[in-house]
Amino acid sequence: MANRIYLHIDMNSYFASVEQQANPFLRGKPIGITGKRDDNETHRWSPHNPIPRSVIATASREAKKLGVKTAMSTWEAKRICPSLILYPGDPEKYSDIMHRFNAIYRGFTHRVEPFSVDESFLDVTETAQDYLGAACIALAIRECLRDQCGERITASIGIAGSKVMAKLAGESVKPNGLTIVLPDETLPFIDTRDLQDLCGIGPRIERRLHVLGITNFAQLRTFPRAKLEEAFGRYGLWLREAAFGRDSSTIISSIEKSMTPTTPKSVGHSYTLPRDTDDPREVKRYLLCLCDKVAWRLRRDGLIARRVSAFVRFADFSGAGQQRAFREGTSDGMTLFKNAWSIIRNLADFTDPIRLVGISAADLQYGRPNPSLFLKEQKLTRLTHALDHLQTRYGSQVWSRAAALHTIIKPRSSGFHFDHEL
Amino acid sequence: MHEFLHDPIDVLVAFRDNRVLPRRMRWNTRDYEIERVNLVHSAREGQKRIFYFSVSDHTNFFKLKLDPENLEWHLVELYTDG
Numbered sequence: 001m002a003n004r005i006y007l008h009i010d011m012n013s014y015f016a017s018v019e020q021q022a023n024p025f026l027r028g029k030p031i032g033i034t035g036k037r038d039d040n041e042t043h044r045w046s047p048h049n050p051i052p053r054s055v056i057a058t059a060s061r062e063a064k065k066l067g068v069k070t071a072m073s074t075w076e077a078k079r080i081c082p083s084l085i086l087y088p089g090d091p092e093k094y095s096d097i098m099h100r101f102n103a104i105y106r107g108f109t110h111r112v113e114p115f116s117v118d119e120s121f122l123d124v125t126e127t128a129q130d131y132l133g134a135a136c137i138a139l140a141i142r143e144c145l146r147d148q149c150g151e152r153i154t155a156s157i158g159i160a161g162s163k164v165m166a167k168l169a170g171e172s173v174k175p176n177g178l179t180i181v182l183p184d185e186t187l188p189f190i191d192t193r194d195l196q197d198l199c200g201i202g203p204r205i206e207r208r209l210h211v212l213g214i215t216n217f218a219q220l221r222t223f224p225r226a227k228l229e230e231a232f233g234r235y236g237l238w239l240r241e242a243a244f245g246r247d248s249s250t251i252i253s254s255i256e257k258s259m260t261p262t263t264p265k266s267v268g269h270s271y272t273l274p275r276d277t278d279d280p281r282e283v284k285r286y287l288l289c290l291c292d293k294v295a296w297r298l299r300r301d302g303l304i305a306r307r308v309s310a311f312v313r314f315a316d317f318s319g320a321g322q323q324r325a326f327r328e329g330t331s332d333g334m335t336l337f338k339n340a341w342s343i344i345r346n347l348a349d350f351t352d353p354i355r356l357v358g359i360s361a362a363d364l365q366y367g368r369p370n371p372s373l374f375l376k377e378q379k380l381t382r383l384t385h386a387l388d389h390l391q392t393r394y395g396s397q398v399w400s401r402a403a404a405l406h407t408i409i410k411p412r413s414s415g416f417h418f419d420h421e422l
Numbered sequence: 423m424h425e426f427l428h429d430p431i432d433v434l435v436a437f438r439d440n441r442v443l444p445r446r447m448r449w450n451t452r453d454y455e456i457e458r459v460n461l462v463h464s465a466r467e468g469q470k471r472i473f474y475f476s477v478s479d480h481t482n483f484f485k486l487k488l489d490p491e492n493l494e495w496h497l498v499e500l501y502t503d504g
């Protein structure tokens with residue numbers, strides 16, 4: 001599609017801004033939103049009593065100025081900024097506000113693509129007609145955000161002729177920026193940016209580009225196309241196009257998406273344990289909880305899986321994983337668990353402490369498992385059906401296996417999705 | 423000080439412009455005047471929709487939970503400055 005106009009809207013220090021909106025006593029202070037939440041305990045925050053093993057999911061603007069960065073471990077953030085207030089994330093709050101701002105965007109165009117929990121792309125070509133119209137839409141959106149979400153929740157907005165450029169523009173002025181890159185200003189603008197500023201170039205890709213002698217976008221544009229393709233495959237061609245500010249990807253509206261339903265490739269869940277452990281019973285309990293979560297999602301969405309993979313990450317960050325196929329599809333938590341546990345028992349001898357455990361159900365198709373001829377299994381199916389009814393009505397906390405009664409999977413604030421919405 | 427709680431409370435509210443605005447709350451036999459409603463959000467507990475009100479007086483932040491099925495209010499979070 002030629003001559004499109006895209007907006008990229010990125011909420012500034014999103015989780016921290018929402019907390020500062022909710023709690024005025026956090027305003028103007030360096031705060032770090034931590035990755036996991038536990039409402040079942042009363043926390044008393046002090047420098048000597050930080051959250052055990054967590055990361056900074058979002059730092060407030062004040063914390064960023066003092067050197068705290070996203071994904072930093074809490075102990076490192078505290079070391080850099082002793083006055084940092086560690087505040088537990090509240091995923092349900094962030095998710096509600098996320099739906100609120102995406103609803104605002106949909107009031108301006110039906111072509112909205114949420115890119116992560118705090119940023120979205122909008123195609124406003126038809127509504128705006130030109131870049132002046134797009135700027136007016138951006139300002140109107142900013143007003144709506146203020147009215148409906150609160151004055152502390154601000155966004156940086158980029159406007160350009162491609163998604164990749166709109167994101168680059170939006171991220172060039174933070175917080176609360178509005179940056180418009182007109183088509184004939186694309187190359188001068190992109191040449192002011194560093195390679196890593198472009199979404200799609202991380203530290204590894206940048207290092208590989210440096211090896212080829214490419215340190216800026218001008219060099220990337222003039223580098224022989226064939227050599228780029230040789231080094232990066234098709235990705236090299238995308239990189240070259242991006243260096244010209246071009247990106248052929250478009251925005252598919254939710255209406256268009258709903259007209260072409262696709263079967264998901266996998267349903268999975270992983271969890272970083274509260275502390276590294278070499279106790280197989282502890283790993284087993286977490287694995288059982290994860291398998292029940294995955295199985296519930298399969299049943300809720302009417303899916304069955306014919307393959308399960310299980311994986312672990314050890315304390316030294318090395319990892320191992322394997323997969324196993326079933327003859328018949330399943331959506332039963334215990335079946336997934338038995339297979340996943342037999343995989344993990346083969347992978348880990350529990351001499352090296354385990355940091356993370358995860359499972360993924362794959363080879364999915366819509367349907368139900370074949371009914372069993374055996375009375376005991378028929379009873380279990382009926383029981384699962386009844387528990388699913390309870391969970392639909394009252395939520396995921398309504399039942400637990402006795403073996404997993406004291407094993408709590410805390411909801412995460414970070415990532416591309418919220419756990420409670422999965 | 424930041425605490426997570428689940429204490430039943432009494433709340434006096436105003437209804438204005440299709441919104442519920444908590445004005446005063448009684449917790450542990452003490453009354454608190456609510457000066458500002460800073461944020462309202464909702465969350466699902468199964469099929470039930472629960473409402474949360476982030477409110478404050480001049481020294482405390484309170485997060486109040488309203489269950490619209492039985493009209494019960496709970497104080498679920500307290501943050502005191504300093």
